[in-house]
Amino acid sequence: MKELICIVCPKGCHLRVDEENGYAVTGNGCERGAEYGRKELTDPRRVITSTVKIEGAVCPRCPVKTDVAIPKALIFEAVKLLDGVVLRSPVAPGDVVLADVLGTGANFVVTRKL
Amino acid sequence: MRGAGVKHYDVIVIGGGPAGLAAAVSACDKGAGSVLVIERDRVVGGILNQCIHNGFGLHYFKEELTGPEYAGRFAEMVRNTRAEVVTDTMVLDIRASADERVVSCISAEEGYREYGAGAVVLCMGCRERTRGAIAIPGDRPAGVLTAGTAQRYVNIEGYMIGRRIVILGSGDIGLIMARRMTLEGAKVLACVELCPYSNGLNRNIVQCLNDYGIPLYLAHTITGITAENGRVASVTVSKVDGGRPIPGTEFTIDCDTVLLSVGLIPENELTRGAGIEIDRRTNGPVVYEDMMTMTPGVFACGNVVHVHDLVDFVTAEAMKAGAAAAEFAAGKRVEGEVIEVRGGDGVNYTVPQRIRPGNAGRAAEIFFRTNRPRGESVIKVTSGDRKIASFRREHMAPGEMEKIIVPAVLLAGASGSIEVSVETTGEA
Numbered sequence: 296m297k298e299l300i301c302i303v304c305p306k307g308c309h310l311r312v313d314e315e316n317g318y319a320v321t322g323n324g325c326e327r328g329a330e331y332g333r334k335e336l337t338d339p340r341r342v343i344t345s346t347v348k349i350e351g352a353v354c355p356r357c358p359v360k361t362d363v364a365i366p367k368a369l370i371f372e373a374v375k376l377l378d379g380v381v382l383r384s385p386v387a388p389g390d391v392v393l394a395d396v397l398g399t400g401a402n403f404v405v406t407r408k409l
Numbered sequence: 410m411r412g413a414g415v416k417h418y419d420v421i422v423i424g425g426g427p428a429g430l431a432a433a434v435s436a437c438d439k440g441a442g443s444v445l446v447i448e449r450d451r452v453v454g455g456i457l458n459q460c461i462h463n464g465f466g467l468h469y470f471k472e473e474l475t476g477p478e479y480a481g482r483f484a485e486m487v488r489n490t491r492a493e494v495v496t497d498t499m500v501l502d503i504r505a506s507a508d509e510r511v512v513s514c515i516s517a518e519e520g521y522r523e524y525g526a527g528a529v530v531l532c533m534g535c536r537e538r539t540r541g542a543i544a545i546p547g548d549r550p551a552g553v554l555t556a557g558t559a560q561r562y563v564n565i566e567g568y569m570i571g572r573r574i575v576i577l578g579s580g581d582i583g584l585i586m587a588r589r590m591t592l593e594g595a596k597v598l599a600c601v602e603l604c605p606y607s608n609g610l611n612r613n614i615v616q617c618l619n620d621y622g623i624p625l626y627l628a629h630t631i632t633g634i635t636a637e638n639g640r641v642a643s644v645t646v647s648k649v650d651g652g653r654p655i656p657g658t659e660f661t662i663d664c665d666t667v668l669l670s671v672g673l674i675p676e677n678e679l680t681r682g683a684g685i686e687i688d689r690r691t692n693g694p695v696v697y698e699d700m701m702t703m704t705p706g707v708f709a710c711g712n713v714v715h716v717h718d719l720v721d722f723v724t725a726e727a728m729k730a731g732a733a734a735a736e737f738a739a740g741k742r743v744e745g746e747v748i749e750v751r752g753g754d755g756v757n758y759t760v761p762q763r764i765r766p767g768n769a770g771r772a773a774e775i776f777f778r779t780n781r782p783r784g785e786s787v788i789k790v791t792s793g794d795r796k797i798a799s800f801r802r803e804h805m806a807p808g809e810m811e812k813i814i815v816p817a818v819l820l821a822g823a824s825g826s827i828e829v830s831v832e833t834t835g836e837a
Binding site: 299300301302303304305307309341342343344345346348353354355356360370371374388406407408 | 452481718
């Protein structure tokens with residue numbers, strides 16, 4: 296039995312995951328918590344947020360995120376790809392900055408209209 | 410200056426952060442004919458613009474957004490209303506009497522202006538406690554910043570603020586910046602927390618510290634900062650007992666930057682200047698159930714009232730305030746009984762502090778924070794010797810704001826005041 300704090304939402308449910316019984320999750324307040332508990336022990340993933348350079352905007356950095364979670368082990372490699380990326384204003388939320396990050400299928404997308 | 414030339418709005422919203430934007434949308438929805446939002450920054454969105462991490466909007470939008478996305482959606486909603494927005498404009502003061510409200514402000518473009526208002530909504534948010542507020546001994550070098558200032562430098566202005574970082578305090582912004590600086594290539598050496606528990610959300614301990622192997626020293630504090638060539642060179646960390654450093658427990662961490670995440674203070678200079686009653690526990694205005702302050706026609710919502718953990722809750726509170734402000738501007742006045750809400754054992758404060766049962770609708774929401782981490786607990790609402798309602802919780806922590814909903818029918822019999830208290834039955 297493994298104890299985890301759920302990070303899906305700020306409530307932070309105290310999960311108990313039974314690795315020996317099909318990763319059955321208890322202590323979760325919602326279905327998303329059950330999925331998190333299962334995934335965290337089998338294939339942990341995170342949405343990554345960072346910034347890239349932008350020219351011609353009200354400020355010099357544009358925030359970006361991966362549009363889906365990527366494997367935890369790839370986080371540092373993924374943010375390295377953002378070095379040297381330069382956007383040009385205008386950009387809008389959802390614009391793809393880098394497609395298919397490290398073959399994960401996730402894209403880095405813009406999160407602020409600039 | 411005052412007189413016939415003063416432009417009048419039904420509702421004036423002071424501050425264009427998440428609280429202000431939601432209050433403006435809600436005031437328009439409720440029928441306010443003219444709404445003005447006054448923002449001192451170049452753009453609206455407030456602190457959300459620098460909170461580039463995700464986790465916002467799960468309650469309100471039912472999806473996980475980053476701060477800029479959340480702000481962007483509300484900015485768009487405001488654009489689709491009749492509300493006017495002025496930026497780069499600083500409100501200097503508010504004068505509020507029983508039947509008149511005047512807001513004076515200044516900007517480079519327009520100079521000094523006064524506006525009349527049917528109702529005013531205070532949405533100024535909060536600011537960080539600084540090194541000056543917590544008095545750390547030692548040198549006074551470059552490299553000591555509040556976490557939110559660092560967040561702005563890194564996420565908006567694009568500066569790298571340091572390479573070897575120690576964070577004092579485990580508030581959410583400090584935890585978020587621990588992860589952020591790690592991803593930017595800095596080494597975050599420690600997060601040092603005075604209390605024996607973290608003041609941040611548990612999820613942030615997990616995904617910002619544990620994910621990156623950053624040690625959290627609970628019941629420790631920084632007792633000295635040394636400098637070389639005007640820049641931070643190291644910090645001394647000591648174990649504490651009841652807030653006091655224990656001699657002989659000191660150790661040194663070599664670092665070039667100290668980030669402070671040691672609490673937030675509601676920003677109420679305008680509120681105080683207007684003579685509006687302040688609650689010493691929240692450092693924000695005392696409010697009724699509809700977020701009106703004790704000064705008629707002046708409403709308040711968001712972090713200016715009490716510091717929230719979640720922007721979604723700020724939005725909900727601001728929607729309430731905006732709607733009530735529109736109704737006040739249209740002439741609605743609430744009469745009748747007032748119940749005082751008191752924080753009893755284990756409760757640091759409550760918002761609202763006063764409830765008018767006649768205006769509470771079907772139920773009154775009460776927000777509060779407990780004073781320490783707790784296991785299984787019961788939240789009790791009483792009036793004198795009479796028990797009105799109780800609510801069970803598996804866990805409680807000061808870092809997590811609690812919300813209880815008390816049905817109006819149960820408030821009907823409360824005589825004069827109610828008390829919210831917490832009784833713990835299990836271990837934390």
